[in-house]
Amino acid sequence: MKRSELLSRILITVAILVAVGTPLFFWARTPIIHAQMAEDGGWSPDVIQAAVGKPLHLRLTSDDVVHGFAVGQMEMDVVDIEPGKVTDVTLTFDKPGIYTFFCTRWCGLNHWRMRGTIEVSGSGSDPAPVATPLYVSLGLDIDAQHESPMVPIDQPSSVRGQQLAADLESSNFSDQDFYRANSPYQVFEVLESTNLTETERWDVVSSLWQSNTTSEALANGKQLYAQNCAACHGENGAGNGVFADDLQVAGESSMRNMTGANDMLMQTPVDFTNPTQMLGASPALLYGKILRGGMGTGMPMWGSIFTQEQIWDLVSYLYSFQFDYQGEVQ
Amino acid sequence: MGRVELTRFPIIKSAVKNRWPQLAVFIVTLVGYLFAILAGLVGTPVGSRNFSIVFVWIAWWAILILVAVPFFGRGWCAVCPIPLPGEWLQRGAILAPPDKKPKWLNLRWPRALRNIWLQNISFLLLALFSSVLLTTPNITGIVLAAMLFAAIGLSAVFERRAFCRYLCPVGGFIGLYSQTAPIELRIKDKKVCVKCEGKPCYNGSSTSPTAPLSANTGYGCPWDVFPGGLTKNTYCGLCMECIRTCPYDNIAINLRPFSADLAKPSARMDEAFKAFIMLGSAMIYAGVLLGPWGVLKDVAYNVGTGAWLIYAMVFLAIIFIIMPSLFALCISRFGNLNAFKKRFATLSTALIPLGLMFWVAFSLSFVLANASYILASLSDPLGLGWNLLGTAKAAWQPMLTSILAPGQTLALVGGLVWSARTAQKASTEAQVSSVPVIAYSLLATLVMLWLLL
Numbered sequence: 001m002k003r004s005e006l007l008s009r010i011l012i013t014v015a016i017l018v019a020v021g022t023p024l025f026f027w028a029r030t031p032i033i034h035a036q037m038a039e040d041g042g043w044s045p046d047v048i049q050a051a052v053g054k055p056l057h058l059r060l061t062s063d064d065v066v067h068g069f070a071v072g073q074m075e076m077d078v079v080d081i082e083p084g085k086v087t088d089v090t091l092t093f094d095k096p097g098i099y100t101f102f103c104t105r106w107c108g109l110n111h112w113r114m115r116g117t118i119e120v121s122g123s124g125s126d127p128a129p130v131a132t133p134l135y136v137s138l139g140l141d142i143d144a145q146h147e148s149p150m151v152p153i154d155q156p157s158s159v160r161g162q163q164l165a166a167d168l169e170s171s172n173f174s175d176q177d178f179y180r181a182n183s184p185y186q187v188f189e190v191l192e193s194t195n196l197t198e199t200e201r202w203d204v205v206s207s208l209w210q211s212n213t214t215s216e217a218l219a220n221g222k223q224l225y226a227q228n229c230a231a232c233h234g235e236n237g238a239g240n241g242v243f244a245d246d247l248q249v250a251g252e253s254s255m256r257n258m259t260g261a262n263d264m265l266m267q268t269p270v271d272f273t274n275p276t277q278m279l280g281a282s283p284a285l286l287y288g289k290i291l292r293g294g295m296g297t298g299m300p301m302w303g304s305i306f307t308q309e310q311i312w313d314l315v316s317y318l319y320s321f322q323f324d325y326q327g328e329v330q
Numbered sequence: 331m332g333r334v335e336l337t338r339f340p341i342i343k344s345a346v347k348n349r350w351p352q353l354a355v356f357i358v359t360l361v362g363y364l365f366a367i368l369a370g371l372v373g374t375p376v377g378s379r380n381f382s383i384v385f386v387w388i389a390w391w392a393i394l395i396l397v398a399v400p401f402f403g404r405g406w407c408a409v410c411p412i413p414l415p416g417e418w419l420q421r422g423a424i425l426a427p428p429d430k431k432p433k434w435l436n437l438r439w440p441r442a443l444r445n446i447w448l449q450n451i452s453f454l455l456l457a458l459f460s461s462v463l464l465t466t467p468n469i470t471g472i473v474l475a476a477m478l479f480a481a482i483g484l485s486a487v488f489e490r491r492a493f494c495r496y497l498c499p500v501g502g503f504i505g506l507y508s509q510t511a512p513i514e515l516r517i518k519d520k521k522v523c524v525k526c527e528g529k530p531c532y533n534g535s536s537t538s539p540t541a542p543l544s545a546n547t548g549y550g551c552p553w554d555v556f557p558g559g560l561t562k563n564t565y566c567g568l569c570m571e572c573i574r575t576c577p578y579d580n581i582a583i584n585l586r587p588f589s590a591d592l593a594k595p596s597a598r599m600d601e602a603f604k605a606f607i608m609l610g611s612a613m614i615y616a617g618v619l620l621g622p623w624g625v626l627k628d629v630a631y632n633v634g635t636g637a638w639l640i641y642a643m644v645f646l647a648i649i650f651i652i653m654p655s656l657f658a659l660c661i662s663r664f665g666n667l668n669a670f671k672k673r674f675a676t677l678s679t680a681l682i683p684l685g686l687m688f689w690v691a692f693s694l695s696f697v698l699a700n701a702s703y704i705l706a707s708l709s710d711p712l713g714l715g716w717n718l719l720g721t722a723k724a725a726w727q728p729m730l731t732s733i734l735a736p737g738q739t740l741a742l743v744g745g746l747v748w749s750a751r752t753a754q755k756a757s758t759e760a761q762v763s764s765v766p767v768i769a770y771s772l773l774a775t776l777v778m779l780w781l782l783l
Contacts, residue, residue: 001428008353008424012414015357019364023712027372030714059715063375084379085722086715 033060035067035081035103038110043101045116052096052122058089068104071118072305078104093120100304106231109246112300131308135288138181142288148185148280152202157324158210161203164196165211168204179212183282184322206323213316218325221317224310232269232298237321239271247298269298272321279322286315334585335518337573346570346583349425352409360411363474365711370471374713378726380467381711384703386474387464392697394504395689403508407501408568412478413494416485417552426547427535436489439496439554445600449502450607454649456499457611458642461619461630491552494567501567506604507686508563509591510748514584515557515566515573522580523558531572531581532556548575557581562591564601589748595679595756599671602678603654609681609774610649612688616781620695657681660766669760676760680753680767687745688778691738695782698734702727738782746775 034044040063050056060069060081067081069089081087093099103114135142165173172178173187182190184205191201226235232247234240248268272278290311293301302311337343345351362385370382377383398406418424422432456463456473463469481493494501517523534550548571551557555565557572573581618626629637654674661677662670702724709722716722730737749771750764757764 002425005423005425005428009418011353011357012360012418012424015361016364019361020368023365023368023372026714026716027712032714061374061713061715084374084376084713086710086713088715 031059032086033058035060035062035069035114036064037108038113039108040064042114043116047116048101048118050091050093050118050120052093052120054092054122056091056093056118058091060087060089061085065107066105067107067114070102070104072100072102073307074099080105091118093118096120096122102305104227106242109243109250111231111243112298133288133291134180134284135291138284140282140285140288142285142292143294146183146280146282146285147276148183148278150185150188150198151275151279152199154199155324156199156202156206156322157326158203158207159324159326161200161205161207164200165204165207168194173204173208174211176212179208180283180287183285184209184279184319186282188279206325209316209319209323210325213313217313218317218320220310221313221315222320224306224314225317228302229314233272234269237272237318239269239274241269244269251298272318275322278319283312283315283319286318287311290314332587333514336513336583336585338582342583346573349574352570353424355409356411356414359409360414363411363478367471367474367478369712370467370469370474372712373467375467376713377465377467378700378703379707379710379713381707382467382470382474383465384700384707385711386470388697388700389704391693392701394500395693396697399504399507399511400686400690401511401513402568403511403513403563404504404566404568405511405513407494407504408570410494412481412498413485413491413552415478416482416493417491419482420485420489421549427549434485435487437487439488439492443496445598446496446502446505446604447600448496449498450600450604452497452499453502453607454611454646458645459633460615461627462633465631490550490554491567495553495565502604503608505564506601506608506682508566510589510683510686511563512586512588512590514560514563514586514590515568515570516560516582516584517558518580518582520558522578526558526578526580529556529558530575530577531558535575535577548572550575561594562596564591564596589683589752592679592682592752593755595676595759597672597675599675602675603650605678605681605685606653606657607649609685609688610653611645612685612692613774613778613781614645614648616688616692616778620692621781657767657770660770661762673760673762677753677756677762677767679756680749680764680771682749683752684745684749684771684774687741687748688774691741691745691778691782694737694741695734698730699728700726701729735783739779742775742779742782746771 033048036042036044048056048058058069060079062081062083062085064083066083068078069081069087070076070078071091074091074093076091079087079089097120099118099120101116101118103111105111107114173190184202187205187208188198188201191204194201196204225233230241232239232241232243234244251268270277289299290306291301291303293299293303306314337346366382366386369380373380373382394406402408420432420434420436422428422430459469463473477493477498480497481491484492484497523529530548530550532550532555535547551572552569553565553567557566557576560566573583617623618630626641629635629641632638657678658670658674661673703726705719705721705724709719709724710716750768753764753767753771757767
């Protein structure tokens with residue numbers, strides 16, 4: 001073989017190896033967490049290992065639409081993950097345990113299924129034992145019907161109820177444990193012993209509910225609600241979020257077909273502006289529903305994502321769809 | 331109609347005769363091609379961020395349809411890397427012919443398929459899936475790889491570049507439109523060819539023992555064309571092999587007026603239908619991909635659904651039935667019916683420049699709209715978060731929006747004028763009036779103007 005021929009063959013062979021090898025090499029050496037809509041697989045991988053105190057560098061990319069990344073029960077800035085771009089995130093965990101990371105963008109009907117876990121190993125202060133949720137210690141069946149037999153004619157007003165409540169002799173009404181364990185209707189019933197009119201009693205309930213929260217808690221609840229709940233339940237709580245129609249369709253078709261988890265039974269999201277439902281639900285009950293999620297419906301489980309405080313803030317915000325807090329909700 | 335022989339200039343001549351310059355370009359395009367396949371397969375599935383989509387369907391397409399085809403005809407075929415591996419296998423060498431030829435089947439291509447109908451079909455196959463192909467890196471990677479392997483496989487079974495000549499989905503229309511290009515490969519003096527024994531330009535040097543001893547050793551035309559008989563660019567791949575092989579230095583690359591080949595139209599049905607396929611698909615694409623009808627986009631994208639099947643049927647009906655029948659209706663009122671087929675094919679020549687300019691106008695809009703992806707994609711070709719050139723974060727920004735509409739109008743109106751002039755020549759050949767053909771072109775141009783603007 002001529003030397004020039006040999007040279008040309010070597011050149012072409014090297015070119016082929018470089019063209020094929022370079023992308024393969026770098027692709028194999030660049031671990032990236034891919035985000036896809038839950039219908040197409042969600043996070044991949046969805047289990048990440050980490051160690052206490054050691055910074056965890058994550059490189060995230062989206063394969064379809066804009067997603068978001070956040071870790072539950074952890075102070076961190078939520079980041080956006082854009083299609084085809086890579087976002088770097090560094091996390092440091094100071095306690096061992098299993099953390100949940102989740103999508104923060106309403107990417108699709110099954111957005112809330114986009115979750116994964118970070119298994120943080122190592123020694124450190126033992127994770128604090130989880131307190132028994134109030135609904136458990138109260139023995140509440142959070143799947144039971146909780147309709148209020150009576151509803152107010154006009155929206156109850158805290159301003160009107162404030163003075164009336166102050167005049168009431170019994171003081172345990174404003175007690176936090178009492179508030180959390182009772183539904184507005186139950187308190188309305190207790191107030192029957194007073195000589196207030198029905199409207200006045202509802203106003204008192206409203207002011208009691210407001211006295212058990214703060215404007216900061218309501219603002220925090222509102223923000224959490226807008227980010228995490230409004231997609232289904234609607235910005236104004238009416239159960240008409242952007243996904244509501246699709247959820248209903250998916251729910252109906254899954255009830256007809258009884259196909260697997262992907263189409264699992266979904267229902268129309270609860271309407272928080274409906275007084276029959278809301279005034280019959282105690283804060284502890286709503287807390288339980290948020291914490292655990294509604295098995296068999298599209299309601300996700302938030303216990304691994306929200307802190308206890310965040311859930312209580314959300315609960316107090318939910319009642320603002322019933323009660324007139326007079327500008328307290330910003 | 332003057333012609334300027336480019337190979338008269340020593341620098342051009344030696345660049346063409348020497349195998350190394352072309353090989354160097356081949357290596358670059360081969361690396362790009364393989365990289366595009368790999369990027370498609372392992373890179374980000376997001377098309378606008380993947381080298382395979384951005385470089386093949388935006389950068390390469392822009393260069394091909396806006397520069398290479400209009401100005402260099404089959405210029406792309408001259409540097410396309412697809413035949414390279416197969417040809418190495420087939421010839422047993424990369425440079426000059428080896429002493430011992432490898433024993434492959436070397437079959438002649440079946441006579442019944444010696445036309446561009448397979449290319450018409452392969453183009454349409456891709457065209458029907460284009461919405462998915464053009465946006466999905468995986469699919470693009472697979473199609474590119476399939477073409478490479480098909481070319482290698484065919485090289486082992488058939489002689490010469492069977493893939494390029496008869497199967498390549500792109501080669502068909504490049505050939506058709508290359509007739510309009512101001513560049514050609516032709517012999518200098520017919521008498522020299524007549525006397526030449528062995529015709530090494532077609533048969534290869536090794537089979538020509540009578541050829542005068544010279545440094546000119548090479549292969550027979552890979553495109554299965556006898557250069558001595560070339561009258562149009564359609565099937566000359568500009569591979570330059572005959573220039574290297576000709577013992578009499580009788581082959582030249584010429585600069586010539588645009589659309590010189592169309593003055594004497596050839597009358598083949600496969601080429602006539604290629605003209606309709608290209609004209610029709612430019613119009614359908616303009617409507618489906620650029621038009622305001624979201625439903626159409628969805629239907630074209632959802633390959634395999636019932637709606638897509640209807641879309642495919644309508645696509646094929648427009649190209650194979652509606653547009654040709656309308657054309658036939660236009661021309662059938664004149665002259666006798668006996669030579670109708672010949673007249674149909676001859677007059678369809680007028681649609682060649684029209685179709686080319688339709689594609690230029692159509693491509694301008696999506697190329698200018700998406701060219702800014704090239705910067706980001708160069709910097710992060712696989713979507714792995716690299717920033718090789720510091721331009722990975724370059725934002726998407728449509729370019730030259732102010733000249734888009736005027737540019738498209740100019741291309742379409744220019745295409746109509748060009749087509750009308752071609753129609754006049756073709757109708758002289760067919761001895762009929764050119765008015766119906768010009769009316770047909772006018773109608774098509776108006777539809778295209780409406781679709782694009």
